[in-house]
Amino acid sequence: MKFIADLHVHTVASGHAYSTVLEIAQATAAKNELKMIALTDHGTKMPGGPHSYHFANLVAIPERVSGIRILKGIEANLIDLKGTLDLEKQYLERLDVVAAGLHAFCCPVGSSKDNTTMIVNAIKSGSVDIIVHPGNPEFLIDEAAVVEAATKFDVALEINNCSLTAARLGSEAHCHHIIQLAKVAKTKLIVGSDSHFAETVGDFGAAAEILSDHGIPEEQVLNTSIERLLSHLNRRKNRNHLVTF
Numbered sequence: 001m002k003f004i005a006d007l008h009v010h011t012v013a014s015g016h017a018y019s020t021v022l023e024i025a026q027a028t029a030a031k032n033e034l035k036m037i038a039l040t041d042h043g044t045k046m047p048g049g050p051h052s053y054h055f056a057n058l059v060a061i062p063e064r065v066s067g068i069r070i071l072k073g074i075e076a077n078l079i080d081l082k083g084t085l086d087l088e089k090q091y092l093e094r095l096d097v098v099a100a101g102l103h104a105f106c107c108p109v110g111s112s113k114d115n116t117t118m119i120v121n122a123i124k125s126g127s128v129d130i131i132v133h134p135g136n137p138e139f140l141i142d143e144a145a146v147v148e149a150a151t152k153f154d155v156a157l158e159i160n161n162c163s164l165t166a167a168r169l170g171s172e173a174h175c176h177h178i179i180q181l182a183k184v185a186k187t188k189l190i191v192g193s194d195s196h197f198a199e200t201v202g203d204f205g206a207a208a209e210i211l212s213d214h215g216i217p218e219e220q221v222l223n224t225s226i227e228r229l230l231s232h233l234n235r236r237k238n239r240n241h242l243v244t245f
């Protein structure tokens, strides 16, 4: 499977990531594999993370840096059972990519039922493009219910490479199960590096391997085609602009 974009990348603004936008763009260009990345720094509730105006002012970053198309995004935290995101609507609508998920320090670690409710409500909200690392064993969910909601409301589920290599240990079995369910339901999938350092942008090896174990076709994975990716992002109605390449 050949990937053309990484929509899960952190910069120094996240507070616990270690590269600047320029370093990330230069490192990505040097690898000569990806055409596009999304900056998805953590939402405002992450300790040490950015405040709302960080996201409001992303317009300061050019559309292309070192030849790489830079999408402006967020990895928002779900902060309550309603699936509320930790960024105001007027700033969310300016972003090209809204990814969202459950994180320690940012939302109550609930029961599987509570975690599922938070994610399903975020999916239904119409504000989210991608649910990140749904296979995280720290926040158990009803995987069938989340896959069903993602399919129905046309939200992509992420297979997070970092979950299979460096963080959220124990994710693998959950990722396998989610992929199995998604294969049957034809749910949109996306692979994210969750890079916190410039040189790991576009590292998809472990995630790509389990997609291939399940025989997931390229057409089901958003970041294998610019057209597929843009068409997914542009389906979100509460954005005030079209996302282009």
Ligand SMILES: [Zn+2]
Pocket (backbone or CB within 6 Å): 075, 101, 103, 132, 133
């Ligand atoms: Zn995350």
Ligand SMILES: [Zn+2]
Pocket (backbone or CB within 6 Å): 008, 010, 075, 194
């Ligand atoms: Zn992340």
